Amino acid sequence: MYYFTSSDNEINNVVQSLSIDSWYKNLTYKPKIDLIKIDAEGAEFCILQSLKNLISEQLPILYIEINKIALERFNTCIEQIEIFLNNFGYHYFYNTGPRNSKNDNYRINRLKHIHHGGNFFDVLAIHHQNTKYSTNKLISIKYLS
Numbered sequence: 001m002y003y004f005t006s007s008d009n010e011i012n013n014v015v016q017s018l019s020i021d022s023w024y025k026n027l028t029y030k031p032k033i034d035l036i037k038i039d040a041e042g043a044e045f046c047i048l049q050s051l052k053n054l055i056s057e058q059l060p061i062l063y064i065e066i067n068k069i070a071l072e073r074f075n076t077c078i079e080q081i082e083i084f085l086n087n088f089g090y091h092y093f094y095n096t097g098p099r100n101s102k103n104d105n106y107r108i109n110r111l112k113h114i115h116h117g118g119n120f121f122d123v124l125a126i127h128h129q130n131t132k133y134s135t136n137k138l139i140s141i142k143y144l145s
Contacts, residue, residue, distance in 0.1 A: 020047070025053075037063040045076040065122050082113060092117075092124065100145060
């Protein structure tokens with residue numbers, strides 16, 4: 001795995017980028033986006049900001065890796081992600097079953113605040129108006145405050 005170092009910042013390479021909102025806006029056919037998975041080794045908040053309009057318009061389910069140390073490399077934190085998503089009305093869940101194992105036993109638990117999930121985990125963010133939010137569809141929810 002590669003992480004930028006201070007000497008990397010001294011290299012004058014320009015990297016062109018395009019926000020997800022700009023990309024989506026320029027599509028001829030605009031499909032409904034139901035789910036977005038973000039695992040970017042600390043750049044998760046930057047990516048969320050780049051799709052602010054898409055989130056606002058479509059309220060997709062978001063599956064985001066939370067890694068406190070990686071976020072700090074991008075001068076951001078878990079709380080910034082939560083504040084950003086709270087503005088859209090998202091609720092948070094995470095898996096307390098085995099992670100990345102041969103026999104995944106996914107047990108979903110509700111989080112009142114994202115940081116209650118710890119320093120390294122995946123958060124499932126679902127808008128309360130999403131049809132998949134119904135507690136009948138979220139099996140065995142345990143609320144963790």
